[in-house]
Amino acid sequence: MAASLKLTSEYRCFDGTVGFYCHQSETCNIEMRFAVYQPPQAKSERVPVLYFLSGLTCTEENFIVKAGAQRYAAEYGLMLVVPDTSPRNTGIAGEDEEWDIGTGAGFYVDATEVPWRSHYQMYSYIVRELPALIAENFSVQPEQGIFGHSMGGHGALVCALRNPDQYQSVSAFAPIVAPMQCPWGEKAFSRYLGTDRDSWRTYDATELVLNANYQRPILIDQGTVDKFLVDQLKLELFASACAKANQPLNLRMQPGYDHSYYFIATFIEDHIRHHAAALLN
Amino acid sequence: MAASLKLTSEYRCFDGTVGFYCHQSETCNIEMRFAVYQPPQAKSERVPVLYFLSGLTCTEENFIVKAGAQRYAAEYGLMLVVPDTSPRNTGIAGEDEEWDIGTGAGFYVDATEVPWRSHYQMYSYIVRELPALIAENFSVQPEQGIFGHSMGGHGALVCALRNPDQYQSVSAFAPIVAPMQCPWGEKAFSRYLGTDRDSWRTYDATELVLNANYQRPILIDQGTVDKFLVDQLKLELFASACAKANQPLNLRMQPGYDHSYYFIATFIEDHIRHHAAALLN
Numbered sequence: 057m058a059a060s061l062k063l064t065s066e067y068r069c070f071d072g073t074v075g076f077y078c079h080q081s082e083t084c085n086i087e088m089r090f091a092v093y094q095p096p097q098a099k100s101e102r103v104p105v106l107y108f109l110s111g112l113t114c115t116e117e118n119f120i121v122k123a124g125a126q127r128y129a130a131e132y133g134l135m136l137v138v139p140d141t142s143p144r145n146t147g148i149a150g151e152d153e154e155w156d157i158g159t160g161a162g163f164y165v166d167a168t169e170v171p172w173r174s175h176y177q178m179y180s181y182i183v184r185e186l187p188a189l190i191a192e193n194f195s196v197q198p199e200q201g202i203f204g205h206s207m208g209g210h211g212a213l214v215c216a217l218r219n220p221d222q223y224q225s226v227s228a229f230a231p232i233v234a235p236m237q238c239p240w241g242e243k244a245f246s247r248y249l250g251t252d253r254d255s256w257r258t259y260d261a262t263e264l265v266l267n268a269n270y271q272r273p274i275l276i277d278q279g280t281v282d283k284f285l286v287d288q289l290k291l292e293l294f295a296s297a298c299a300k301a302n303q304p305l306n307l308r309m310q311p312g313y314d315h316s317y318y319f320i321a322t323f324i325e326d327h328i329r330h331h332a333a334a335l336l337n
Numbered sequence: 338m339a340a341s342l343k344l345t346s347e348y349r350c351f352d353g354t355v356g357f358y359c360h361q362s363e364t365c366n367i368e369m370r371f372a373v374y375q376p377p378q379a380k381s382e383r384v385p386v387l388y389f390l391s392g393l394t395c396t397e398e399n400f401i402v403k404a405g406a407q408r409y410a411a412e413y414g415l416m417l418v419v420p421d422t423s424p425r426n427t428g429i430a431g432e433d434e435e436w437d438i439g440t441g442a443g444f445y446v447d448a449t450e451v452p453w454r455s456h457y458q459m460y461s462y463i464v465r466e467l468p469a470l471i472a473e474n475f476s477v478q479p480e481q482g483i484f485g486h487s488m489g490g491h492g493a494l495v496c497a498l499r500n501p502d503q504y505q506s507v508s509a510f511a512p513i514v515a516p517m518q519c520p521w522g523e524k525a526f527s528r529y530l531g532t533d534r535d536s537w538r539t540y541d542a543t544e545l546v547l548n549a550n551y552q553r554p555i556l557i558d559q560g561t562v563d564k565f566l567v568d569q570l571k572l573e574l575f576a577s578a579c580a581k582a583n584q585p586l587n588l589r590m591q592p593g594y595d596h597s598y599y600f601i602a603t604f605i606e607d608h609i610r611h612h613a614a615a616l617l618n
Contacts, residue, residue: 067595067597067599067600068560068562068593068594068595068599068600068603069599069600069602069603070602070603071603074599121402121403121598122402122403124405124408124602126599126602127405127408127602279349281349312349313349314348314349316348317402318348318349318350318355318407319348319349319350321350321351321405321407321408322349322350322351322352
């Protein structure tokens with residue numbers, strides 16, 4: 057194990073292992089935490105990795121506890137890696153004051169603005185540092201998929217669209233797809249990236265997909281009674297952009313479902329099967 | 338809906354509905370809370386009910402959020418009912434002071450001692466008041482099964498062994514099987530039931546099974562690295578009593594598993610299938 061990687065707790069689960077880890081992140085310049093589910097197959101072979109990016113206010117624990125994903129990761133032989141949603145305890149003034157900025161709200165961008173830029177480098181952390189750390193310390197193949205929920209759905213889409221060679225599959229639950237056009241995104245991007253909106257485009261899936269060359273189908277599930285759908289998520293903007301760019305999109309509007317983990321748990325099997333189809337061959 | 342039954346929140350889940358309820362309990366003489374998962378089948382027919390009793394410190398929410406049970410309740414068409422683990426906010430002095438007595442620690446007994454007896458009537462609540470309330474308000478058949486975890490495993494075994502005609506199936510995860518012979522049980526029973534140990538026997542599965550006539554097989558899963566196994570759970574005492582009484586017992590020692598919901602989630606499918614086999618016919 058890399059010198060700085062520390063296992064903080066471990067649990068047997070579906071004949072594999074849930075582990076919670078922390079390490080000193082060079083990218084974020086502070087201790088970062090993540091969870092890993094090692095499926096039983098990883099005891100004897102290298103397996104593909106599936107990253108899950110969580111939503112606002114979550115830690116590395118919510119998805120592992122609530123989504124029911126380990127059942128299917130064990131069935132298909134995928135390693136799950138679930139990072140925290142931001143650096144914590146950085147000492148940045150006001151980091152804990154607002155639930156949609158700072159702690160628990162890293163938005164998967166590399167901040168360029170003071171005071172956030174000294175620690176809030178979540179994009180580079182997710183795309184580069186964390187995969188290198190996982191490759192070094194776990195029994196993994198190079199194949200990677202990525203998915204997420206809400207703010208984390210935004211993160212997953214951005215990571216995949218900007219790095220199509222790195223991520224062989226992508227999906228999302230109720231993602232923020234057009235952060236430049238919704239209150240959560242506008243607030244976070246103006247704080248982390250400054251007021252030049254041109255600099256925001258590289259973190260906006262609806263912008264990125266127009267010029268991306270991802271080709272493989274994107275799966276998105278969205279609940280129809282999700283209270284954030286109309287004002288924050290705006291799936292129709294991404295659907296239009298995908299249509300314009302000929303990006304295959306399987307957008308499933310799920311009647312009666314909301315924004316919660318009850319919704320995620322209901323469709324997690326389909327998402328893991330979507331990733332398994334791309335990652336296992 | 339009965340006048341006093343109040344729906345506090347509701348979520349679509351696996352094409353059914355998770356609901357959290359509260360009502361004024363006559364038995365406990367205070368507001369009580371419980372969760373219900375109504376599977377999709379309940380929209381068009383009456384379905385059997387499966388009660389889950391939770392462990393120390395839990396509310397009606399833990400199992401619903403963490404166990405992954407709704408997936409299988411939806412598959413088999415069982416209604417899940419998950420009561421809280423005790424009355425709350427009763428005003429009894431000291432109710433919140435100890436994690437293993439009072440709030441979150443009702444132990445599924447009818448307390449006979451002051452100050453608890455005015456509200457802590459969990460056995461009668463679970464066996465009589467709650468099933469009547471469920472029958473009155475939900476689309477259910479008379480068939481009932483019951484299972485639980487730790488303190489709730491104790492509760493499930495006691496309810497089933499004392500009421501074999503009411504509960505057609507029973508199972509448990511890491512149950513307290515001999516409360517008269519472990520520190521948790523001795524502490525709780527002496528506070529709730531007083532110092533006459535003879536009065537404890539009707540709440541001790543290892544005692545009850547000797548004279549019960551349950552006949553149907555009991556399923557128990559127990560992790561081998563559960564830190565409570567040796568001092569508190571003592572499964573071997575129940576196994577011996579079952580052998581002596583010719584009670585069929587499927588006790589599965591699960592290597593490497595602990596006392597957590599990661600353990601429960603791993604084996605929940607088997608338990609729900611065990612109950613479905615008895616309740617659906």
